[in-house]
Amino acid sequence: MTFINDLFASSDHPKSLGAKFRANRLRKFEKLFFRNFNPEKPILILDVGGTDYFWKKSQIPNIPGVRITLLNLRLEKTTHPHINSVIGDATDMTEFTDKQFDLVFSNSVIEHLYTFGNQRKMANEIQRVGRKYFIQTPNKYFPVEAHYALPFAQYLPKSLLFMLLTKTKLSRFKRWKPQDAQQYLNEIRLLNAAEMKRLFPASKLLKETILGLTKSLTAHNFR
Numbered sequence: 444m445t446f447i448n449d450l451f452a453s454s455d456h457p458k459s460l461g462a463k464f465r466a467n468r469l470r471k472f473e474k475l476f477f478r479n480f481n482p483e484k485p486i487l488i489l490d491v492g493g494t495d496y497f498w499k500k501s502q503i504p505n506i507p508g509v510r511i512t513l514l515n516l517r518l519e520k521t522t523h524p525h526i527n528s529v530i531g532d533a534t535d536m537t538e539f540t541d542k543q544f545d546l547v548f549s550n551s552v553i554e555h556l557y558t559f560g561n562q563r564k565m566a567n568e569i570q571r572v573g574r575k576y577f578i579q580t581p582n583k584y585f586p587v588e589a590h591y592a593l594p595f596a597q598y599l600p601k602s603l604l605f606m607l608l609t610k611t612k613l614s615r616f617k618r619w620k621p622q623d624a625q626q627y628l629n630e631i632r633l634l635n636a637a638e639m640k641r642l643f644p645a646s647k648l649l650k651e652t653i654l655g656l657t658k659s660l661t662a663h664n665f666r
Contacts (some may be wrong), residue, residue, distance in 0.1 A: 464658065465550070468651060469500055472548075472577055475665040479575065480545065482506045489514060489544040489573060491533045491565070492552030495521045512544075534564035539572040547573030551589070551659075553642075554580045555630045562632065566642035578643065579661040583633035586656065590627060591615070601628050636660055 480486055485508040490498075493513045498504050504511055504525045511526045513519045514536070519528040531538060533552065547569045556562050569576050581589035588596035591614040596604055608614050608624040619627075636648055639662050646662035 464651065465497075466500060468550070468579065468659070468661070469497075471649070473501065473503065475577070475663065476503060476546075479665045482508070484508055485510070486546065487544045488512070488546045488548060489539070491547060491549040491569065492555075493548065493550065494519055495523060495526055495528075497550065498523065498526060534561050534568065536568045536572055541571055542574050544573045545575060547576045547578075549576075549578045551579060551581065553578060554633050557630050557632060559632065559638070562634065562638075563642060570643070570645075575664055576643070576646075577661060577663040577665070578639075578646075579659055580634050580639065581659050582650075582657045583635040583638075585658045588633075589659075590631060597633055604628060634660065 486506070488503075488509065488511045490511055490513050492515060493511075495513065498511060503509055504523050506525075509525055511523075513521065513526065513528040514531045514533065515528065516530065516532070518530055521528050529538075533549075534556065549569070553562050553565055556565060566578075569578060583597060587594050591604070591608065593604075593607070593614050596607075596614075599607075605621075605624055605628060608619040608627075609621050610618065612618055634642075636650075636657070639648060639660050640646065643662035643664075646664050649661040649663060650657045651659040651661070
């Protein structure tokens with residue numbers, strides 16, 4: 444049972460299925476990164492909604508000229524000398540100038556912005572402040588909803604999903620706290636491939652697949 448619990452835990456759990464997909468995604472990102480950037484030159488990276496934990500799996504922060512800024516609604520703890528943390532809003536990054544960053548990175552954040560209007564604001568700000576970008580999000584049409592690990596949860600009425608989350612252990616083998624469940628139900632708006640192209644019209648779409656089904660989408664403008 445411990446193995447099953449670990450497997451379906453959130454992607455922050457090192458033994459979870461989500462962590463394995465995230466590690467594979469990181470490897471693909473690093474290949475694109477080293478193909479497009481000269482590691483001997485200074486490189487400024489903005490990670491929107493990022494964590495210090497995510498970058499511990501990467502060799503990129505150890506490059507001498509790399510400086511990574513984490514942008515979150517709350518100050519994120521950092522332990523690496525090349526990573527700093529700031530408080531900010533992904534939909535309004537007026538504290539940064541146009542093309543201030545060589546790269547804007549974001550992993551599974553843009554779907555947490557309540558409305559498509561807010562998602563468009565975030566996308567516009569990313570393209571304004573960054574020369575390159577790499578923006579990942581779960582695919583709306585993948586059969587298993589990524590946040591709850593429940594099949595077709597994105598199509599259920601929110602009242603029914605709230606009941607399943609708080610009254611049963613079907614989601615990740617736990618009962619959710621009512622306030623946590625309601626927060627997720629309020630904020631999550633999944634995106635599909637067409638919407639990602641609308642948000643990032645100059646992008647290429649990288650599709651992460653399982654058994655021929657697209658699990659997640661990444662918009663990027665790397666060569």
